[in-house]
Amino acid sequence: MTRWERSVPVYGVPVITRGFWAMLALIVVGLVLTAIREVVGLGGIVSGMSDPYAWGLWKTFNVMVLTGLGSGGFAVGIAAWIFNRKKLHSVMRVALLTSLLAYWTGLAMLGIDVGRPWNFYWVVWPFTWNLRSPLLEIAVCIMLYATVPLFLENLPPLFEYIIYEFPSFRGVAEFCEGALKKVYPVVIGLAYILPIMHQSSLGALMILGGNRVNTLWQTPFLPLIYVWAAAFLGYNCVSICLLLAKLAWKRDVDPEVMAEMNKLTVWIVYSWTAFRFLDILVRGKILHVFTDGFYSLLFLTETALILGSAYVLSTEKGKKLGTMFLAHVCCATGGMIYRLSPTTLAFQAKPGATYFPSAIEFIVSITFIAIGVLVYLIAVKKLAILPGSNADWTKMAKYEEQVKPGIQLTGYAPVEH
Amino acid sequence: MAMTRREAFKNLAKGSLPILAAGCVSAGLPEVAHAEEENVAPKGALGLLYDATKCVGCKSCMVKCSEYNDLQPDTRQDGIHQAPPALNYFTKNIIKLYRTADGSDHSYFKQQCMHCIDPSCVTACMFGGLRKDVDTGVVWWLGSKCVGCRYCEVACGFHIPAFTWDCFNPKIVKCELCRDHIAKGGKQPGCTEVCPTNAVIYGKREDLLKEAKSRIAANPGKYFEQRVYGEHEAGGTQVLYLSRVGFDKIGLPDIGEASIPHGLHYSHMLYKWMALPLALFAGMVFFAGKNFKDHSHHLVEDQKKTGLRPQL
Numbered sequence: 001m002t003r004w005e006r007s008v009p010v011y012g013v014p015v016i017t018r019g020f021w022a023m024l025a026l027i028v029v030g031l032v033l034t035a036i037r038e039v040v041g042l043g044g045i046v047s048g049m050s051d052p053y054a055w056g057l058w059k060t061f062n063v064m065v066l067t068g069l070g071s072g073g074f075a076v077g078i079a080a081w082i083f084n085r086k087k088l089h090s091v092m093r094v095a096l097l098t099s100l101l102a103y104w105t106g107l108a109m110l111g112i113d114v115g116r117p118w119n120f121y122w123v124v125w126p127f128t129w130n131l132r133s134p135l136l137e138i139a140v141c142i143m144l145y146a147t148v149p150l151f152l153e154n155l156p157p158l159f160e161y162i163i164y165e166f167p168s169f170r171g172v173a174e175f176c177e178g179a180l181k182k183v184y185p186v187v188i189g190l191a192y193i194l195p196i197m198h199q200s201s202l203g204a205l206m207i208l209g210g211n212r213v214n215t216l217w218q219t220p221f222l223p224l225i226y227v228w229a230a231a232f233l234g235y236n237c238v239s240i241c242l243l244l245a246k247l248a249w250k251r252d253v254d255p256e257v258m259a260e261m262n263k264l265t266v267w268i269v270y271s272w273t274a275f276r277f278l279d280i281l282v283r284g285k286i287l288h289v290f291t292d293g294f295y296s297l298l299f300l301t302e303t304a305l306i307l308g309s310a311y312v313l314s315t316e317k318g319k320k321l322g323t324m325f326l327a328h329v330c331c332a333t334g335g336m337i338y339r340l341s342p343t344t345l346a347f348q349a350k351p352g353a354t355y356f357p358s359a360i361e362f363i364v365s366i367t368f369i370a371i372g373v374l375v376y377l378i379a380v381k382k383l384a385i386l387p388g389s390n391a392d393w394t395k396m397a398k399y400e401e402q403v404k405p406g407i408q409l410t411g412y413a414p415v416e417h
Numbered sequence: 418m419a420m421t422r423r424e425a426f427k428n429l430a431k432g433s434l435p436i437l438a439a440g441c442v443s444a445g446l447p448e449v450a451h452a453e454e455e456n457v458a459p460k461g462a463l464g465l466l467y468d469a470t471k472c473v474g475c476k477s478c479m480v481k482c483s484e485y486n487d488l489q490p491d492t493r494q495d496g497i498h499q500a501p502p503a504l505n506y507f508t509k510n511i512i513k514l515y516r517t518a519d520g521s522d523h524s525y526f527k528q529q530c531m532h533c534i535d536p537s538c539v540t541a542c543m544f545g546g547l548r549k550d551v552d553t554g555v556v557w558w559l560g561s562k563c564v565g566c567r568y569c570e571v572a573c574g575f576h577i578p579a580f581t582w583d584c585f586n587p588k589i590v591k592c593e594l595c596r597d598h599i600a601k602g603g604k605q606p607g608c609t610e611v612c613p614t615n616a617v618i619y620g621k622r623e624d625l626l627k628e629a630k631s632r633i634a635a636n637p638g639k640y641f642e643q644r645v646y647g648e649h650e651a652g653g654t655q656v657l658y659l660s661r662v663g664f665d666k667i668g669l670p671d672i673g674e675a676s677i678p679h680g681l682h683y684s685h686m687l688y689k690w691m692a693l694p695l696a697l698f699a700g701m702v703f704f705a706g707k708n709f710k711d712h713s714h715h716l717v718e719d720q721k722k723t724g725l726r727p728q729l
Binding site: 005006007038039040041042043044047049050051052054055078081082084086089093113114115116117119120122123128129130131132133134135136137139156157160163177180181184185186188189190192193196197200201204205206207208209210211212220221223343349350384390393410411412413414 | 503504505537539540541542543544545546560561562563564565566567568570571572574576578579580581582583584585586587672673677678680681682683684685688694697698699701702704705706708709711712713715717719720721723724725726728729
């Protein structure tokens with residue numbers, strides 16, 4: 001049985017593969033289309049958006065859904081650092097990297113989606129802030145989170161890379177690492193409060209949609225349900241990344257850590273579902289669950305995917321890696337549908353109005369996902385992100401020492417503080 | 418007394434924190450006060466009263482609206498006629514016709530911004546790109562504060578704000594009650610100025626509401642539900658409607674009496690004084706600090722055993 005003791009880079013695998021070139025080609029196409037959007041505006045062939053459906057894929061999916069999927073950084077982090085679930089420290093780096101990429105690509109999409117981005121500089125001038133606006137809260141918190149705590153949390157693997165690979169900068173890197181350690185508790189405090197605030201405000205956005213958001217989703221508690229969904233989506237995403245690493249690079253899986261992740265996923269999903277039904281029950285809308293045509297079907301699909309997957313994870317069958325992987329994928333799919341529903345699927349903007357994304361919207365949306373994936377793949381191969389055992393590290397060290405003579409990856413004596 | 422640089426920074430931080438905190442709180446105060454006294458129109462609230470029974474559908478108001486607001490004619494349908502299909506970035510004001518399939522019943526109706534007393538779009542707007550005039554209650558757009566996020570369009574239950582989709586420098590276009598024209602000395606908005614039947618009239622909201630109610634009293638049974646649309650809808654609007662046919666038939670949604678931003682009441686309570694977020698933050702830093710110490714200790718122990726550099 002493998003135990004995850006420390007993060008180990010994926011070694012002996014080329015960074016530049018055929019998949020790499022394919023993604024790069026897609027990214028180039030997507031960036032050209034983005035440039036076209038900047039010149040001609042959002043209308044015409046660029047997007048399927050219209051005055052009634054003023055928000056399209058770029059905001060509703062790349063920002064509102066994918067930052068939910070990238071919530072591992074705070075969802076797993078709170079369990080590890082605040083509730084002292086020590087086993088989870090081993091997967092924190094994966095969680096933090098996925099969060100960073102989801103947030104940064106999401107922010108880039110936001111910048112492309114808004115019509116007058118040059119006015120965004122007001123965000124640094126608090127006297128113009130409209131404190132009643134949920135979007136203001138999101139803008140300030142997301143910017144702050146992505147550029148400060150989340151960024152700082154992702155630095156240690158980079159420092160280590162410099163320490164091992166560039167001995168002449170070693171002193172600087174070690175100094176920075178030490179400085180970061182000094183402020184780390186405050187950094188992680190910020191890294192958890194900010195996402196709790198803006199992930200819930202993402203739900204609060206659609207409260208202003210009023211009764212045009214279907215009653216099964218529209219509730220004063222939409223912010224709470226939305227951030228709670230982000231929590232289990234974060235666990236899904238991290239688990240999927242870990243299991244894919246097993247599939248792609250035959251990385252060993254620590255069953256105990258996975259069991260811990262699954263247990264937490266299951267409890268978050270159970271409490272989320274219970275609260276959601278309680279809310280619908282108290283508002284007296286429980287019959288809508290079965291009698292509202294398409295919306296009932298959508299609601300039941302979400303619930304079945306999420307709750308069914310959680311149930312599978314809680315059984316013995318869920319311990320088999322294949323089943324576990326499928327369960328997390330289904331759970332994430334259900335959660336993503338939930339996060340998309342208030343803005344898109346369950347939002348009747350205006351009688352008769354419809355929205356379907358244009359080809360350009362799809363391509364640009366996928367482009368920014370591809371950028372995230374590409375950076376992820378480079379990062380896990382160059383930096384110590386994915387968890388492994390001490391033995392894995394020693395094996396990696398032997399390999400690297402042959403390739404790069406003079407590199408020191410083992411034999412560090414502890415420094416007394 | 419001599420102070421080390423470190424102490425100086427410490428004291429600076431101690432001194433500036435309360436000031437920062439006070440700044441945040443005082444910036445929040447007027448907003449909180451505003452939230453509590455919502456649904457009261459400003460004293461000088463201006464508006465329109467549109468009586469659908471008087472409208473003959475001549476569309477003069479649309480022409481005058483374009484003139485006063487410098488709007489290009491929307492000829493996109495056939496290249497010849499000014500024929501906007503709905504409110505859009507060429508069109509701040511539109512006359513439409515409701516007609517049953519067999520022609521047994523019909524009514525013209527006018528659409529433009531309702532100038533809500535508690536506007537959802539103004540609540541939505543991040544930096545005050547859409548703002549409600551303190552004196553007149555007119556909701557207007559300030560381009561220098563608009564990011565083009567289009568949250569106003571999502572938030573507006575009346576489907577009013579329009580976005581210039583085909584432009585790299587887009588704008589939000591909506592009725593501003595001819596605010597600029599009146600500032601230049603105009604007496605009233607274009608639509609009320611030209612209306613040949615006085616189907617739409619301009620004035621203070623309270624006067625218009627009185628006028629509407631007196632029309633209902635003078636013509637019992639004439640008006641739908643004997644009431645004024647906009648008196649209570651969405652927390653009250655400054656544009657008021659009278660109609661013979663059902664309001665839902667003439668594009669006025671059944672939006673309820675609570676103002677839409679009122680739905681954010683609970684969320685705003687959680688953020689009051691920033692107390693809850695700050696308390697949560699403090700609690701988390703405390704536990705994180707405690708657990709971080711344990712974890713660092715564990716890392717050093719680990720290094721003694723393995724000789725591998727500890728990872729944060």
